[in-house]
Each structure stands twice: as structure tokens, then as C-alpha cells.
Amino acid sequence: MWDKCGVIGIVSTEDVATPIFYGLRALQHRGQESAGISILAEGGAVRTHKALGLVDQAFTSEDLARLSGRLGIGHVRYGTAGGRGVENAQPLSVESVVGTVALAHNGDVVNAPEHRERLKLKGWGFVSENDSEVVVRMLANELAQTHNPVKAIKDLMSKIRGAYCFLFIIGERLFAVRDPLAIKPLVLGEVDGSYIVASETTALDVLGAEYIRDVEPGEILELTPHGFESHSVANEGSTAHCFFEHVYFARSDSVLDGVLVHDARSRIGARLWEESPADVDIVVPVPDSGRAGAQGLAEAADLPYKEALIKNRYVHRTFIMPGQDTRELNVKLKLNPIKRFIEGRRVMLVDDSIVRGTTMRRIVHLLRDAGAKEVHVRITSPPIVSPCYLGIDMHTRDQLVAANHSVDEIRTMIDADSLAFVSLPGLVGALGFSQNSLCLGCVTGAYPVEIPGERLRSQTSLGQFKEAGKVEKKTV
Ligand code: SF4
Structure with missing residues (x-):
């Protein structure tokens, strides 16, 4: 995706x-x-x-x-x-x-x-x-x-x-x-x-x-x-600047426009905890891009951080595998839970985004099958409600679960005990840029360049x- x-x-x-x-x-x-x-x-x-x-x-x-x-x-x-x-x-x-x-x-x-x-x-x-x-x-x-x-x-x-x-x-x-x-x-x-x-x-x-x-x-x-x-x-x-570079695309050890990506992700995690705490026992990242956010969240919450989902690095990313059945198999091939960390625990699961919601549902089920008592999902981006026309293969609103469903509906669909996304002000504050210096098109529906049929962020068009x-x- x-x-x-x-x-x-x-x-x-x-x-x-x-x-x-x-x-x-x-x-x-x-x-x-x-x-x-x-x-x-x-x-x-x-x-x-x-x-x-x-x-x-x-x-x-x-x-x-x-x-x-x-x-x-x-x-x-x-x-x-x-x-x-x-x-x-x-x-x-x-x-x-x-x-x-x-x-x-x-x-x-x-x-x-x-x-x-x-x-x-x-x-x-x-x-x-x-x-x-x-x-x-x-x-x-x-x-x-x-x-x-x-x-x-x-x-x-x-x-x-x-x-x-x-x-x-x-x-x-x-x-x-x-x-x-x-x-x-x-x-x-x-x-x-x-x-x-x-x-x-x-x-x-x-x-x-x-x-x-x-x-x-x-x-x-x-x-x-x-x-x-x-x-x-x-x-x-x-x-x-595309905010998703900081949240997901770039490597954590990269410095983008003066900001170390790891630090930005960690600050977003801390902010997410302030905004949406829950009674949990451990914080677990979805590797790799959920890791720095989960660390920041765990530090802010003073909770144990556990790498309880182990990634098989030799499997291609799930979204490039065609067909739902292949995706299901691929999630299992890609992530394996460490049951000893999870059994009987209330887990806060941290990831960078939810696009269709299907992968997240499978990960929640992996944790439940491994014995998790509760699974609370926290997402380090706001809900993705609009397509990206600027370099990401996410071209229609039908592909986006948050474009058509409330947060509570998504929570039900992914079978989580609770679900929260970082707020837009929380994200922008944690990144350390002003809102008007970022592209936030896919989470606001307002784009920095003219796109037919879409709203333009309030600024001069590129043609000028x-x-x-x-x-x-x-x-x-
Ligand atoms: S719409 Fe903007 S912020 Fe969203 S992925 Fe595309 S370039 Fe990045």
C-alpha cells in the first residue's frame, strides 16, 4: 500500500x-x-x-x-x-x-x-x-x-x-x-x-x-x-514536508530536514500516551516503524517495553503481496509473537498507521491467540481519511478504512479493546514543525498542491x- x-x-x-x-x-x-x-x-x-x-x-x-x-x-x-x-x-x-x-x-x-x-x-x-x-x-x-x-x-x-x-x-x-x-x-x-x-x-x-x-x-x-x-x-x-516520511517511510536513523526520525517518533509516542492512556501491563511495537513510537510511549507511561512480535526480515512487506489469502499467510510468516511476554498480560500495541485495517486485525488476533488478556491499539498518525497523490500508492478513499468509518467502528473491525490515534495537534507538536510547513493531505484532505476535486491547503499554488x-x- x-x-x-x-x-x-x-x-x-x-x-x-x-x-x-x-x-x-x-x-x-x-x-x-x-x-x-x-x-x-x-x-x-x-x-x-x-x-x-x-x-x-x-x-x-x-x-x-x-x-x-x-x-x-x-x-x-x-x-x-x-x-x-x-x-x-x-x-x-x-x-x-x-x-x-x-x-x-x-x-x-x-x-x-x-x-x-x-x-x-x-x-x-x-x-x-x-x-x-x-x-x-x-x-x-x-x-x-x-x-x-x-x-x-x-x-x-x-x-x-x-x-x-x-x-x-x-x-x-x-x-x-x-x-x-x-x-x-x-x-x-x-x-x-x-x-x-x-x-x-x-x-x-x-x-x-x-x-x-x-x-x-x-x-x-x-x-x-x-x-x-x-x-x-x-x-x-x-x-x-511529507509528515509520513517522519512517521513511517524514512529509517529511524535518518535525519530529515534537521529532525532525527527516531526522536520525532519517540515524541509522538509520548504524546499519544498523554492523550490516550489505558490500564495496561506492557507496550509492544509492530516492528519496525512502530518501535521508536512504542519506546517513547513506554517511557512516558513508565511501562515495560517488550519486543514481543518478532519480524522475519526475509519476507517482503505484506502490502505488495496480491490477494487477501496471501496477505494472511504473509502476516504469519512476517510476525511471530513471543508467548511468554504476552500470556495473561494487558498489551498496548503501537503501530504507525492503519490503512485498510485488515493487517492490524490479524496482528491483534496473533496477540490474542498468544494469550493476551486485552489488546489496546495506539497509532502514531492521525486517521488516514484521504488519498495521497504525491508519491504514495493510496489513490482512492475506498482503500482507507478511516475514510468511511469512525474510530469506534474501526476498533470493532480490528477487534481491539481500545483504539486511539495521535491527534493532529499532537502529531504536529511532536514533529517540531509548524502545521503549515508540513503536507498533511492524507489526514486532513487539504493538499499543498492543486489536485482536481480536492481542497488546497491555504497557500500560493506552485504555478505562481x-x-x-x-x-x-x-x-x-
Ligand atoms: S498526502 Fe502528503 S503527507 Fe500524506 S503521504 Fe502523501 S505526501 Fe505524505
Whole structure:
């Protein structure tokens, strides 16, 4: 159900395919459907290898050896827009007047279908169904007009709206782009003269790189072997960081826009206890993303924290398995309770979200079958009442149990003794951002970008942002 992608780009004085491979492995939690790397080879050709599966299934050492070059981008994917075949794997590349353009993209461009139809009418052909192909072809078209990569990217940004982090190889240059509301995360780091951009700091950590800063809202950052150069598109100071990155998507050891994800989750757990306590004996997380919230809750409640559900790490996530029967089996394969911790106890079970409610019902039953006297469920996000159009595969309200049922109805459906979600003010306060600097679309129904038929968060639309000058240049 939840989808997202991970991207990494590196410019170095040495070969970058292997560091990109390891960076992608550190971003594996962001996409397990396909993996790919594009490298600028000697002579200016872009070489790409991509395949379905996990990063270490998609690449052999021979594949990496063939990708020799000092500038490259990588991608791990869950499908959001488009199908799930290898033709939708990234990076994607097209030819342009300034050489090959390759793209690795995280997010969704909400008006890509309009552009696709417009371009089809002009006779353009598309080989995939995803919005990233629309973007890369639009960029090639802008380059044909300007021959100037920065101007072409700015022109592209003025035409698209949505959530995006783009890594582009354009000719022999590498650019990182973050949408003007900085909905999806993107960080910049450096190690031994190599410059790295990645979806999360975990990729920097695995490469031994120092975090320099987050890529700014609307920033176009060019990485060179000598440093980086920044151009920006102004957005009048507002942001819309996806709150679900902090609650679920990102790894707990990542730092997103200055906030350690583990700390944010722990604060939300503490807040949840203040808002919705209950007489229980132990606090149990649903691993992995419920863990930090459960720890914060247990500390605030002064209750024992027990890892009483053990996760089998070698089973894919339940939501990517098709069909309900497979899901049931998958929950059992994925989670096994430690009966000794649970038997005769009143359990507070902590998880990050409830989407359909079916998985949570099965977990509650696992605990009851293991002897739990009571099961009280606490959720570290508010109820998800609206779809996400900005990079998550959660496109209709029928998929969302909270869109159509009250909290008490959901409690009955999941067979819990009590159920509580963190409040919206509780969540926002615990994250440490102002409400207007976050995207809360799926829990409020008000979105930071214009989406036909949906409410717009009270702020300027992306179409109105204006060009700003170069803001930073660093050369070492
Ligand atoms: S709608 Fe929800 S999941 Fe989608 S970007 Fe906004 S906060 Fe994130």
C-alpha cells in the first residue's frame, strides 16, 4: 500500500558505481520492486543497468564493473504512477541536443497525465506508463529550446506540479532538484572530495560521508568534482514536508530536514500516551516503524517495553503481496509473537498507521491467540481519511478504512479493546514543525498542491512561484 522511491547521485574523482550500489542498499526500505544505476562513461556515453528485485539481486559484481565512470545516479523503486514492469524501472534516459539525459525520480508529478496527452497529440511516443518518462522527455524538449540545463530545468519546474526529487545527468553534468515545497526528502553530503545527494542520510552514513545540509525547497543543485553550485526557484518561504516520511517511510536513523526520525517518533509516542492512556501491563511495537513510537510511549507511561512480535526480515512487506489469502499467510510468516511476554498480560500495541485495517486485525488476533488478556491499539498518525497523490500508492478513499468509518467502528473491525490515534495537534507538536510547513493531505484532505476535486491547503499554488537568482556556490 505505501510506496515511495529512493535516489542517490554521486560525483567523484573515482568510480562511483559501487558507492551508488551501497547507497541504494541503505535506501532499500524505500523501494524493493526494482533497482538501477546510470553512469556517465568515458567519452560521454551514459550506461545504465536496471532490473526488477532488491538491489543485490539486480546487480552482480560484473554489472558494477561494466559501469565504469565518475558521475552517476541510482534509484530504487516502488511503483506509484505507472505499472510494475522493468520498463518502469529507473533511471530513465532519452537523447537531447546536449547529450543523453538520464533521470532518477522520487515522488509524483500530479499534472503529468495532462502533459502526456498534450505531447501524444504532438506525436510523441512513450515506452512506459510512468510520470518520470513525461518529465525526462519534457526536459529534453526544454533543452532543445534553450541548450542551457539550468534554464531548461527551471522551465520544466514552471510547468509541472507535485512532489518530486529529481536527479538528472544532463550531458556530462549532474543536477539534483527538490520541488518548491520540499515535499520529499533530499540531502547533500561529502566524503573525501566526492559529493553525494540522497533521499536519506542513511545513504551518506553507509558511505562514511559527512552530511552538509538538506537540498532546499525549489533548489537546483549542480554537483561537480570540485564542489557544488546552487540555483533556486523561490517559493515564498513555505514548505510541505511529507509528515509520513517522519512517521513511517524514512529509517529511524535518518535525519530529515534537521529532525532525527527516531526522536520525532519517540515524541509522538509520548504524546499519544498523554492523550490516550489505558490500564495496561506492557507496550509492544509492530516492528519496525512502530518501535521508536512504542519506546517513547513506554517511557512516558513508565511501562515495560517488550519486543514481543518478532519480524522475519526475509519476507517482503505484506502490502505488495496480491490477494487477501496471501496477505494472511504473509502476516504469519512476517510476525511471530513471543508467548511468554504476552500470556495473561494487558498489551498496548503501537503501530504507525492503519490503512485498510485488515493487517492490524490479524496482528491483534496473533496477540490474542498468544494469550493476551486485552489488546489496546495506539497509532502514531492521525486517521488516514484521504488519498495521497504525491508519491504514495493510496489513490482512492475506498482503500482507507478511516475514510468511511469512525474510530469506534474501526476498533470493532480490528477487534481491539481500545483504539486511539495521535491527534493532529499532537502529531504536529511532536514533529517540531509548524502545521503549515508540513503536507498533511492524507489526514486532513487539504493538499499543498492543486489536485482536481480536492481542497488546497491555504497557500500560493506552485504555478505562481517565481524565479530567483543563484543563491550559493561552493568550490573546493
Ligand atoms: S498526502 Fe500524506 S503521504 Fe502523501 S505526501 Fe502528503 S503527507 Fe505524505
